[in-house]
Amino acid sequence: MLKLISKIIFWLNGWTVTDSFKFPKKCVIIAAPHTSNWDFLIGRCYGYITGISVNYFIKSSFFVPIFGMFFRLNGGIPVFRYSNNNLVDITVKRFKSSERFILGLSPEGTRSRVKKWKTGFYHIALKARVPIVLVAMDYKYKTVGVIDSIFPTGDIDSDMRIIEKQFKDLNGKISSNYNPRIM
Secondary structure (H helix, E strand, O other): OHHHHHHHHHHHHOOEEOOOOOOOOEEEEEEEOOOOOHHHHHHHHHHHHHOOOOEEEEEHHHOOOOHHHHHHHOOEEEEOOOOOOOHHHHHHHHHHHOOOEEEEEOOOOOOOOOOOOOOHHHHHHHHHOOOEEEEEEEOOOOEEEEEEEEOOOOOHHHHHHHHHHHHOOOOOOOHHHOOOOOO
């Protein structure tokens, strides 16, 4: 049912999925650009259309009655941003203890323009020994899909340059909020 609803939403708004990528059982997905609340809808619809079950981090403040239940059922994992919770190690343990676990993240960390991306996704993938799948959302062309997949090598500078190159020419909903610069 959610797949059908997502296809209708995409059709009504002119969006298309540009890939037929076979997702591994475990991976970290990074999606960019993230410049608007609409990115969540596009990303969730993409997940339903492609048939992947994705977990994602979301501010704990969203976990209020009714909304919290929706986010949990939909794969949301609350993040308490102002506490030292060692999120990377906790997430790595979840990868290692799960048969299937796909984590979708927005490396920008916010919808506002940032000077550089957060690199937690990289450290999670490296420690968990899972690939990083790069998903691009382009509002100019109304396309969303996998553009690449890499295994982190441990050479963060080199790997980030590769990732940065893949995301450099995309168009966010609010283009002035997008900075494809990672490091």
